[in-house]
Amino acid sequence: MKRVLLCQAVVTLALVACAPAQAVSTQGQTATPIVPEFLQTFDSAHELETTAWTASAWENATRAHSPSNVTVKDGVLALKLSASVPGTKPVSAEIASRRNDFFYGTYRASIKMSSVPGAVVGWFTYLGKPLNEIDVEFLTRDPRKAHFTLHHIRTGVDQATSNMPFDPSAAFHEYRFDWYTNRVEYYVDGKQYATLTNQVPDRASRILLNHWSSNIPTWGGKAPTEDAVMLVDWVCFSSEYKAPPSKLLSTTVDAPK
Ligand SMILES: [Ca+2]
Numbered sequence: 001m002k003r004v005l006l007c008q009a010v011v012t013l014a015l016v017a018c019a020p021a022q023a024v025s026t027q028g029q030t031a032t033p034i035v036p037e038f039l040q041t042f043d044s045a046h047e048l049e050t051t052a053w054t055a056s057a058w059e060n061a062t063r064a065h066s067p068s069n070v071t072v073k074d075g076v077l078a079l080k081l082s083a084s085v086p087g088t089k090p091v092s093a094e095i096a097s098r099r100n101d102f103f104y105g106t107y108r109a110s111i112k113m114s115s116v117p118g119a120v121v122g123w124f125t126y127l128g129k130p131l132n133e134i135d136v137e138f139l140t141r142d143p144r145k146a147h148f149t150l151h152h153i154r155t156g157v158d159q160a161t162s163n164m165p166f167d168p169s170a171a172f173h174e175y176r177f178d179w180y181t182n183r184v185e186y187y188v189d190g191k192q193y194a195t196l197t198n199q200v201p202d203r204a205s206r207i208l209l210n211h212w213s214s215n216i217p218t219w220g221g222k223a224p225t226e227d228a229v230m231l232v233d234w235v236c237f238s239s240e241y242k243a244p245p246s247k248l249l250s251t252t253v254d255a256p257k
Pocket of ligand 1: 041042043075234249
């Protein structure tokens with residue numbers, strides 16, 4: 001009886017405490033380390049959680065990023081690509097996780113895109129040197145097409161595209177990729193759309209989300225002349241491929257005004 005009570009007390013802290021041991025002997029093998037979970041709901045503060053994220057301020061020859069284009073309101077993260085000003089670089093928005101230990105596991109984000117053409121929507125893992133990157137990208141000028149890409153040392157080592165059966169700017173949807181040692185599986189709202197297997201990234205990385213333009217004719221196209229805002233309701237990572245508990249996710253369905 002005591003044992004049962006103890007288990008009940010512990011279960012709210014650690015759901016696996018009373019479960020049969022799941023560990024298997026890894027003697028003679030290199031065990032993949034369990035990476036701590038990550039769940040950001042943007043619900044507990046009115047500003048970006050700066051212990052978890054950095055708002056990018058870098059710029060290059062073709063675009064800039066402003067931390068002031070990154071805001072949190074009503075439980076939703078907003079990444080604004082500012083209306084283009086002729087003769088200037090597009091002012092974009094990007095956040096990068098401070099943690100850089102994200103590795104094999106499931107990555108999920110609830111995103112509502114802008115209907116304004118000219119933006120690139122990015123949801124990805126990234127390590128610069130050596131290059132390791134797993135992308136989910138959308139171009140708002142061709143809004144229903146998802147671009148799934150792997151970069152490993154070289155850019156674009158594997159890729160696929162899929163057409164979504166809905167308008168991604170009309171509502172939040174869950175965009176997910178599951179990273180394994182030998183493949184990356186892509187899902188939207190729980191439905192699998194693609195599996196990439198060529199040169200799968202093999203280094204721990206950061207998590208990033210961005211909304212940008214570099215006026216690239218063959219990619220995002222000309223920067224928008226009105227503000228374009230990408231919304232993110234929550235982001236999660238689990239090295240055990242678990243979905244976040246639904247009770248922890250907000251019921252946000254509409255964009256804040
Ligand atoms: Ca939220």
